[in-house]
Amino acid sequence: MREIKGISSGSVENRKVRVTIALIATILIIAATVIAVYFTTLSVLAADAGSTSNFQSTISTTVPDSHNIRVEKSHADVVIEGEEDQSDGNMDNFVVDRFAKPKIQITPEKGWKVSRMLLNGEDVTEQFKDGYLTLEEVCEDLTLVIETAEDTSGGENKDQDKDKDPGKNPDKDKDPNKGTTGSGKGKDSGEKTPMNKLKNWKAAVTGDEARPMLYTIAVIAAGVISVLILRRKSK
Numbered sequence: 001m002r003e004i005k006g007i008s009s010g011s012v013e014n015r016k017v018r019v020t021i022a023l024i025a026t027i028l029i030i031a032a033t034v035i036a037v038y039f040t041t042l043s044v045l046a047a048d049a050g051s052t053s054n055f056q057s058t059i060s061t062t063v064p065d066s067h068n069i070r071v072e073k074s075h076a077d078v079v080i081e082g083e084e085d086q087s088d089g090n091m092d093n094f095v096v097d098r099f100a101k102p103k104i105q106i107t108p109e110k111g112w113k114v115s116r117m118l119l120n121g122e123d124v125t126e127q128f129k130d131g132y133l134t135l136e137e138v139c140e141d142l143t144l145v146i147e148t149a150e151d152t153s154g155g156e157n158k159d160q161d162k163d164k165d166p167g168k169n170p171d172k173d174k175d176p177n178k179g180t181t182g183s184g185k186g187k188d189s190g191e192k193t194p195m196n197k198l199k200n201w202k203a204a205v206t207g208d209e210a211r212p213m214l215y216t217i218a219v220i221a222a223g224v225i226s227v228l229i230l231r232r233k234s235k
Contacts, residue, residue: 021230028223032216067138069094069102073146075112079105096138104133108148115149 071078071092078092079085080102086093096102106128108114117125117133120143127133135142 017230021227024230025223025227028219028226032219035219036216064098066095066097068141069096069104069138069144070142071104071144071146073106073148075109075148076114076146077107077109078146079107081105098139099137101137102135104135104144105131106133106146107131108151111151112148113151114146116147118145118147119143 069080071094072090073092074090080094080096083094083096083102086095094102106114106117114125114128116123117128119135124133133144
């Protein structure tokens with residue numbers, strides 16, 4: 001009877017040890033989970049705050065009231081109605097109001113004709129009619145390049161479109177710069193689209209994710225070691 005009582009009391013002690021070990025392991029796992037969630041939340045909030053700050057700075061950009069139109073030309077006179085010309089050799093500079101639709105008068109010198117015109121690298125020769133080039137609403141600084149060629153037709157004051165002779169120089173009317181305009185419309189505006197905001201969030205969170213993961217691994221390892229030590233003592 002004494003042996004049976006001793007065995008029963010030993011079983012009870014083992015059960016108490018197991019319950020204690022299970023309780024300690026559960027507490028450690030809960031603590032590790034809370035720590036991981038805490039640091040992950042801090043990382044997300046920091047990333048979102050940075051994205052909001054960048055977005056606000058983009059909205060506050062100042063919009064100019066006027067834009068410059070720089071004209072590069074040779075053997076031609078250029079005048080924009082109602083605007084003063086700041087001439088410097090073969091280069092003219094005009095300042096126009098934003099959203100204006102300037103009408104540019106281009107008069108080639110005697111014996112010369114307009115062969116091609118490029119506006120920020122884009123060919124706009126077909127828009128040149130009756131000695132005038134009318135632009136659409138101006139929303140940025142522009143560079144107009146006027147190319148001239150000798151007029152071998154012998155006529156004067158003729159429509160520039162009729163004076164073209166593409167048969168003499170088939171490569172003359174090709175635009176090697178088309179598609180590479182200097183307007184900057186194809187560049188990254190830097191606007192905060194949902195995709196850019198997601199990229200910023202991933203970049204910020206990835207840099208800080210390692211920290212909570214290390215804390216979690218350390219806590220779990222400590223729990224495993226504690227369980228092993230308690231088991232050895234119980235034996």
